[in-house]
Amino acid sequence: MMKKATLALPLFLLVAGCSSSQTWGWYVIDPTTSSGWTNVKFLVSGMGATIQISLIAAVLSIVIGLLVALPGLSEKRGWRLVNRVYVEFVRSIPLLPMLFWVFYGLPIVFQSMGMNIPIDPFWGAIITLAISDSAFTAEIYRAGIQSIAKGQSEAAQTIGLNYFQTMRYVILPQAIRRILPPLANQFIYIVKMSAFASVIGMQELTRRANELVVTEYRPLEIYTLLIFEYLVLVLIISAGVRWLERRMGADERG
Amino acid sequence: MPDAAIELVDVNKWYGTFHVLKDINLTVQSGEKVVICGPSGSGKSTVVRCINQLEKHQNGTIRVDGVELSDNPKSAATIRSEVGMVFQQFNLFPHLTVLENLTLGPIKARGLSRKEAEDKARHYLERVHIPDQADKRPVQLSGGQQQRVAIARSLCMEPRVLLFDEPTSALDPEMISEVLDVMVELAQEGMTMVVVTHEMGFARKVADNMVFMDAGEIVEQGKPEHFFTNPRSERCQKFLSQILQH
Numbered sequence: 049m050m051k052k053a054t055l056a057l058p059l060f061l062l063v064a065g066c067s068s069s070q071t072w073g074w075y076v077i078d079p080t081t082s083s084g085w086t087n088v089k090f091l092v093s094g095m096g097a098t099i100q101i102s103l104i105a106a107v108l109s110i111v112i113g114l115l116v117a118l119p120g121l122s123e124k125r126g127w128r129l130v131n132r133v134y135v136e137f138v139r140s141i142p143l144l145p146m147l148f149w150v151f152y153g154l155p156i157v158f159q160s161m162g163m164n165i166p167i168d169p170f171w172g173a174i175i176t177l178a179i180s181d182s183a184f185t186a187e188i189y190r191a192g193i194q195s196i197a198k199g200q201s202e203a204a205q206t207i208g209l210n211y212f213q214t215m216r217y218v219i220l221p222q223a224i225r226r227i228l229p230p231l232a233n234q235f236i237y238i239v240k241m242s243a244f245a246s247v248i249g250m251q252e253l254t255r256r257a258n259e260l261v262v263t264e265y266r267p268l269e270i271y272t273l274l275i276f277e278y279l280v281l282v283l284i285i286s287a288g289v290r291w292l293e294r295r296m297g298a299d300e301r302g
Numbered sequence: 303m304p305d306a307a308i309e310l311v312d313v314n315k316w317y318g319t320f321h322v323l324k325d326i327n328l329t330v331q332s333g334e335k336v337v338i339c340g341p342s343g344s345g346k347s348t349v350v351r352c353i354n355q356l357e358k359h360q361n362g363t364i365r366v367d368g369v370e371l372s373d374n375p376k377s378a379a380t381i382r383s384e385v386g387m388v389f390q391q392f393n394l395f396p397h398l399t400v401l402e403n404l405t406l407g408p409i410k411a412r413g414l415s416r417k418e419a420e421d422k423a424r425h426y427l428e429r430v431h432i433p434d435q436a437d438k439r440p441v442q443l444s445g446g447q448q449q450r451v452a453i454a455r456s457l458c459m460e461p462r463v464l465l466f467d468e469p470t471s472a473l474d475p476e477m478i479s480e481v482l483d484v485m486v487e488l489a490q491e492g493m494t495m496v497v498v499t500h501e502m503g504f505a506r507k508v509a510d511n512m513v514f515m516d517a518g519e520i521v522e523q524g525k526p527e528h529f530f531t532n533p534r535s536e537r538c539q540k541f542l543s544q545i546l547q548h
C-alpha cells in the first residue's frame with residue numbers, strides 16, 4: 049500500500065508534465081529518440097558508482113561499528129568513554145563538511161606525516177560515508193548485544209570461553225537477529241547520502257544529473273528521473289530488508 | 303588432611319556502600335558437599351559467584367585448588383576451567399543444539415577435537431539420563447531436562463568443583479526430583495559440590511557441611527545432624543522452622 053502511494057506521486061508529476069507540454073520537456077530523456085536515449089543512458093550509468101560506493105561504505109561501517117560498539121559494552125568506564133566520544137563526535141558532524149575535510153584536508157594530514165596517500169573522489173566518498181554511518185551502526189550493535197541476557201555471557205565464561213570466543217560463539221549469533229534488520233535500514237541512509245559524493249566530482253547518479261542539466265537546461269525532467277532512480281534503489285533495498293526480517297522472525301519461532 | 307578444594311578466608315565484598323559479604327570463612331575439602339541456605343538477599347549467590355570470579359571480592363583471600371584468586375586474568379581463566387557452575391535459570395545457549403551446548407567449551411577452551419568432545423558430551427548426557435535429546439534445541443526440552451543439560455555442560459569441562467545456585471528454584475514441582483536425583487548421583491560419585499538450595503531433603507541426604515547465611519554473614523555451619531536438630535543461633539532456628547514446615 050505504502051509502496052504504491054510512494055510511486056504514485058512521481059507518476060502524477062509525469063502525467064501532469066506530459067499533458068501540458070509548455071512547461072515540461074520530456075524529449076530530453078525520451079528513450080524513443082536517439083538523443084533522449086543517449087541522455088538516459090548517461091544518467092543511469094551513474095548507478096554502478098552509486099551502488100559501489102554505498103556497498104563498500106556499508107561493509108566498512110559494519111566492521112568499524114562493531115569495533116566501536118565493543119568498548120561501549122565494557123565494565124570499565126574508560127572504555128565506555130572511548131565509545132561515547134566517538135559516537136557523539138561523529139554523529140554531530142554534518143556529512144558535507146566531513147566530506148570536504150576528508151577529500152581536501154586528509155591528504156594534507158597524510159603529507160605532513162610524510163605519507164603520500166592521495167584520496168580520489170571514490171575513496172573520499174567511501175571513507176566519509178563509512179565513518180559517518182559507523183556511529184549509528186555502533187549504537188545498533190550495542191543495543192543488540194545488550195539485549196542478550198547477562199546469564200549468557202556468564203555461562204560462556206564458566207565453560208572457559210574468553211571474551212572473543214564468548215562474543216563470537218554465544219553473544220553475536222543471538223544478537224544478529226536484532227542487529228541485522230536495523231543495519232540493513234542503515235544501508236538506505238548510505239545510499240541516499242552517497243549523493244553528496246557528486247560535489248567532489250564522483251561520477252555517480254547525482255553528478256550525472258547535474259552535468260546533464262548544465263548542457264540541456266532541463267532541470268525539472270532530469271531531476272525527476274534522478275529521484276526515480278533513488279526511489280527504485282531504495283525500494284529494492286527495503287524489499288530486501290523486509291525479506292530479511294521475515295526470515296529472522298521465522299528463525300526465531302522455529 | 304586432604305587438600306582443600308576451596309578456601310575462603312575473611313572475605314569481604316561491597317556493592318558501593320552496601321556490605322554484601324562480611325568476613326566469610328569457608329573451607330570445602332576435596333570430595334566434600336556443602337549446602338548453603340539462608341533467606342533471600344543474604345548473599346548466598348554472591349559467595350558462589352565470587353568463587354568462580356563472576357564477581358570480585360574486595361578483601362580477604364579465596365583459593366581454589368591452592369591457587370589464590372587475584373586480578374590476574376590468567377588466574378581467572380584457570381579457576382573457571384576448574385570450577386563448573388549451574389545457574390538457577392539454566393542459561394543454555396538457545397541458538398545451539400544440546401550437543402553443541404556441551405561441546406562448545408571442550409572444543410574452544412580445551413582444544414579437544416570435535417569427535418572427542420562429542421563422545422564426551424554423549425557420555426555425560428547419558429549420565430544425566432537424556433541420551434536421546436542431543437540434537438534438539440534447548441527450547442524443545444522441559445525445564446528439568448534443560449537443567450540436566452546444563453549440569454552435563456558443566457561436567458563436560460571435567461571441573462574439580464561444581465557450584466549450584468538454586469538449581470531447582472525455577473522448575474515446576476514435578477521436575478525438581480529428576481534434577482535432584484542427578485545431583486545425588488554426582489555426590490555419591492565423589493564430586494566436590496557447593497550447592498545453594500532450599501531443598502532440605504536433598505541437603506539431609508548429601509551434605510557433609512551445612513552453612514546458614516543471613517545478612518551477608520555465615521551465622522552457623524556444621525554437620526547436618528547437629529544443624530537440623532539443634533541449631534545454636536536463633537536466626538537459624540527460625541529460618542529452619544519456616545522452611546521445614548513446607
Ligand SMILES: Nc1ncnc2c1ncn2[C@@H]1O[C@H](COP(=O)(O)OP(=O)(O)OP(=O)(O)O)[C@@H](O)[C@H]1O
Nearest residue numbers: 317320322340341342343344345346347348349468
Ligand atoms: N550487582 C549488584 N549490585 C548491587 N547490589 C546487589 C547486586 N547483586 C546483588 N546485590 C544485593 O546483594 C545482596 C545479596 O544478593 P545475593 O544475590 O547474593 O542474595 P541471595 O542470598 O542469593 O538471595 P536470593 O535467595 O534472593 O537469591 C542482596 O541484597 C542484593 O540486592
Ligand SMILES: [Mg+2]
Nearest residue numbers: 346347348468
Ligand atoms: Mg541467589
